[in-house]
Amino acid sequence: MSGIFTARLRALVQILFFVFVIRPFVTLFIGLRVQGKEMLPARDPFVLIANHSSHLDTVSLLSLFPLRRLPRIRPCAAADTWERTRWIAFLSRTLFNTLAIARRNITAQTHPVRRMHEALARGESLILFPEGTRGNGETMASFRPGIAHLIEEAPDIPVVPAYLTNMARSLPKGEWVPVPFICAVRLGRPLLVAGTRDEILKTLERAVLELKENV
Amino acid sequence: MAAIVFGMLAAAAVVTFALRRAYPARDFHELVLRTRSWWWMAAILFGVLALNARLLLLLFGLLSFWALKEYVTLLRTRAVDHRALIWSFLAIPIQYYWIAAGAFVMFLIFIPVYMFLWLPVRLVLARDPAGFVMSASQIQWGLMAFVFGLSHLAYLSRMRPLPAATADGITLVLFLLFVTEMSDIFQYVWGKLIGRTKIFPTISPNKTWEGLLGGIATTMALSLAVRFLTPFSAVETLAAALLLTVAGFCGGAVMSAIKRDLGAKDFGTLIPGHGGMLDRVDSLCYAAPVFFHYVRYFHG
Numbered sequence: 001m002s003g004i005f006t007a008r009l010r011a012l013v014q015i016l017f018f019v020f021v022i023r024p025f026v027t028l029f030i031g032l033r034v035q036g037k038e039m040l041p042a043r044d045p046f047v048l049i050a051n052h053s054s055h056l057d058t059v060s061l062l063s064l065f066p067l068r069r070l071p072r073i074r075p076c077a078a079a080d081t082w083e084r085t086r087w088i089a090f091l092s093r094t095l096f097n098t099l100a101i102a103r104r105n106i107t108a109q110t111h112p113v114r115r116m117h118e119a120l121a122r123g124e125s126l127i128l129f130p131e132g133t134r135g136n137g138e139t140m141a142s143f144r145p146g147i148a149h150l151i152e153e154a155p156d157i158p159v160v161p162a163y164l165t166n167m168a169r170s171l172p173k174g175e176w177v178p179v180p181f182i183c184a185v186r187l188g189r190p191l192l193v194a195g196t197r198d199e200i201l202k203t204l205e206r207a208v209l210e211l212k213e214n215v
Numbered sequence: 216m217a218a219i220v221f222g223m224l225a226a227a228a229v230v231t232f233a234l235r236r237a238y239p240a241r242d243f244h245e246l247v248l249r250t251r252s253w254w255w256m257a258a259i260l261f262g263v264l265a266l267n268a269r270l271l272l273l274l275f276g277l278l279s280f281w282a283l284k285e286y287v288t289l290l291r292t293r294a295v296d297h298r299a300l301i302w303s304f305l306a307i308p309i310q311y312y313w314i315a316a317g318a319f320v321m322f323l324i325f326i327p328v329y330m331f332l333w334l335p336v337r338l339v340l341a342r343d344p345a346g347f348v349m350s351a352s353q354i355q356w357g358l359m360a361f362v363f364g365l366s367h368l369a370y371l372s373r374m375r376p377l378p379a380a381t382a383d384g385i386t387l388v389l390f391l392l393f394v395t396e397m398s399d400i401f402q403y404v405w406g407k408l409i410g411r412t413k414i415f416p417t418i419s420p421n422k423t424w425e426g427l428l429g430g431i432a433t434t435m436a437l438s439l440a441v442r443f444l445t446p447f448s449a450v451e452t453l454a455a456a457l458l459l460t461v462a463g464f465c466g467g468a469v470m471s472a473i474k475r476d477l478g479a480k481d482f483g484t485l486i487p488g489h490g491g492m493l494d495r496v497d498s499l500c501y502a503a504p505v506f507f508h509y510v511r512y513f514h515g
Contacts, residue, residue, distance in 0.1 A: 031284060033484065136294075172294060179300040180280075182288040182483065 010094055011071040017095050018067060026063040029180050030056065030170065036187035037064060039160055044072045044125040046158045046190065049147065051208055052129030053137035053168035056178065058096065060164065060185055061127050074099040074119050075127040076112075099126065113149045120154055130204065137168025140212070143205050148197035151204075158190035159204060163211035186211045216389050216444065217261045224254055248488030256486070256495075260392070268372070268385055269315075275369040276311040281492040282361035282500075283307065285482040287354075289474075295341035296350050299334050303354050303362075306330050310362055314369045322370055326363040331355055360469075361493075364500035367507040368392075374510070386444040387510060391459065393441055395502045398434040398460040399467070405429025419471035422464075431460045446514050458509055459502045466501030470494075 026032050040048075050057060058075045065073055077098040083089040092098045099119055102110040116126055128150075130143035151159060163186045171178040188211050193200050227250050235243050263270045287300060306326060313321040335351045371391065374384030406426025414422045438456035439449065447455060470493060474482065483491025 031281075166288065169292065169294075172297065175297055177301050179287070179297060180284045180304060182284060 007071070010097075013094055014070055014097055015067050018063070018070065022059055022063055026060060029178070030060065031180065031182045032060050032063065033182065033184040034064060034187075035184070039187040039189055040064060041158055041160065041190055044069070044123050045120045046125045046160055047120075047147075047151070048125065048127045048160045048162060049130050049204060049208060050127075050162040050164055050185075051135070051140045051212070052131050052133065053135050053164070054171045054173075055134075056167045056171045056183065057129065057134075057164050058127065060167065060183060061162065062096065064185070064187075070097065072124050073097065073127065074124050076101045076116065076129075078103050078133075079110075080104055099124075103132075112146055113153070116150050117154065120157060134173050135168070137166075137172070140205075140209060143201050145197060145201060147204060148200040151193050151200050152197055155192065155194045158192055159207075160190045161188040161204065161207035161211060162186065163188075163208055165212075216386070216393075216441070217257075219441065220257050220261070220393070224250065224257060227253070245488050250488075252486045252488050264385065271372045271385070271388070272311055272315055272369050275365060275372075276307060278368075278492065278496060279307050279311075279362045279365045280304070281485065282365065282496055283357050285485075285491045285493045286357045286361060286473075289477045289479050289482065290353055290357075291477070292353075293343070293346050293350055295343045296338065296354065298341065299337040299350070299354055302334060302337055303330070303358050306358055307362055310366050311369060314366060314373060317373065319370075322366070326358050330358055334358075360466075360500040361496075364504050365496060367503040368499065371503070371507050371510070382444060382446045387506075390438075390441055390444040390455075391502060391506050392499075393444075394434055394438050394456050394459045395463045395498050397437050398430050398456075398463050399498055401433040402426045402430030402460075402464065405433070415468070418468060418475060422468065422471075427464060430464075431457060434460050451513060455506065455509060459506055462501040462505040463498030466498040469501070470497035 048061060050061060058077075062070070062073060062075065075096055075098050077083075077092060077096075077100055079100040079102045082092040082098055083100045089100070093100075099115060101112040101115065103112075106112070108114070116128075119126060128147060130147040131141040132144040132146075133141075135141050151157065164183065165185075166181045166183040169179070170181045170183055188207055191203070191207060193203050195203070231243060231246055231250060234241075234246075259274070263274050283304065287303075292300065310322070310325055313319075313325060334354055335347075338347055338351055368388055368391070372384045372388045374387060376383040403421070403426065406421055406423045406429075409429070410421075410423030410426045412424045413420065414424055414427065435453050435456040438452050442449065442452045445452060445455070470482075474480065481490030482493035485492050486495055489495050
């Protein structure tokens with residue numbers, strides 16, 4: 001991404017894409033119900049974490065933000081999926097502003113936590129799915145340790161838990177056409193978490209699961 | 216017609232205001248929400264009619280879409296039903312295409328013949344017999360009620376002007392909507408005021424004989440006031456109102472049973488004070504096809 005395709009042009013393309021494609025899709029097709037939108041911090045950076053079961057998860061969470069905030073919201077996406085070809089990488093970076101995270105062949109330079117810290121230091125917020133992969137939508141897998149590693153070194157960054165419902169029914173793993181089940185997202189209070197990595201992990205897992213049980 | 220509807224809504228606003236003054240201690244929040252939603256629904260309907268009557272097809276298509284969406288969300292679907300569910304949603308634009316193209320026979324048989332034969336086959340291709348009958352029947356019922364049933368509103372709206380009458384398809388749709396919704400409202404009002412004898416409390420605790428009979432009587436009387444929308448004689452108008460009220464009542468009861476079975480109070484939250492879209496159009500799913508054939512039989 002260089003030359004004529006500057007960061008500002010990229011942001012403009014993303015905003016147009018959201019106005020004409022993503023927002024109408026999320027409102028009319030998915031019919032997303034949002035609870036607790038006021039929990040989203042007004043200031044970046046923060047980390048938004050949620051359960052993961054569908055490609056619709058990222059789209060739904062991104063649609064919660066005002067358009068002008070989109071350039072500073074970075075959904076973390078697995079590099080082995082979202083950068084598997086140059087075209088896919090270009091599209092996911094341009095349209096969704098993804099931050100590619102290496103799941104394999106990790107070096108010091110591509111270390112996921114390091115890339116996330118760099119983004120936070122630039123004042124960008126992260127959307128993270130700490131389960132590490134899409135589940136079946138019914139049970140949440142236990143969180144991978146990366147999130148605890150990240151928060152341990154950045155204890156002043158608020159973490160907002162979110163629980164997504166019906167996303168896997170609409171667009172499960174392996175399907176490409178969604179069924180318009182009504183989906184819901186529920187946001188919880190932003191948390192400042194401290195403690196050992198284990199404690200952080202457990203606190204965050206509990207914060208997300210509590211939102212499920214209160215639905 | 217718009218004058219009548221908005222006049223009644225204004226009258227409802229005055230009554231609500233008076234009630235709040237007379238009983239300041241009581242909670243009229245739901246009543247206020249319900250009436251406000253009625254303003255919106257009337258504004259959307261008459262706005263679409265003022266803009267371009269052909270847009271009604273789009274409006275009714277969206278109604279079918281949202282109703283089916285609310286319905287399948289409540290269902291206990293299986294993961295292997297995914298492709299069959301996609302087909303059931305694809306049936307909506309196809310069904311409304313027949314209407315736009317004026318293909319009457321396809322409009323009548325596409326869902327009951329072709330979709331009903333195809334959906335079980337698509338479910339077979341998913342290769343999981345456990346729960347097959349359940350999936351096939353609940354998806355087909357959704358198509359029947361919310362796509363096939365509701366789409367009769369759209370076909371009715373496209374009926375040609377009837378000879379020697381001021382009525383056409385649009386005015387008949389207005390008559391159908393007005394009478395069905397009035398019957399819903401007055402069954403509710405009479406039920407609240409004097410309702411005692413429950414008809415089937417295990418299905419719906421709010422449906423009473425007093426409400427039903429009061430609703431029928433009020434709706435029949437009101438229907439005469441909007442007879443100018445139809446080609447009917449006075450007797451035919453009264454019979455149509457009776458038919459619409461009873462059909463609408465049955466539609467509401469069936470949807471109540473569905474909600475009861477699936478453990479939900481409302482189908483959604485789209486229309487404040489009313490619940491989901493389905494909580495508002497439940498009676499229309501029954502009233503529309505029955506009225507459509509009533510009109511065709513006597514004035515077709």
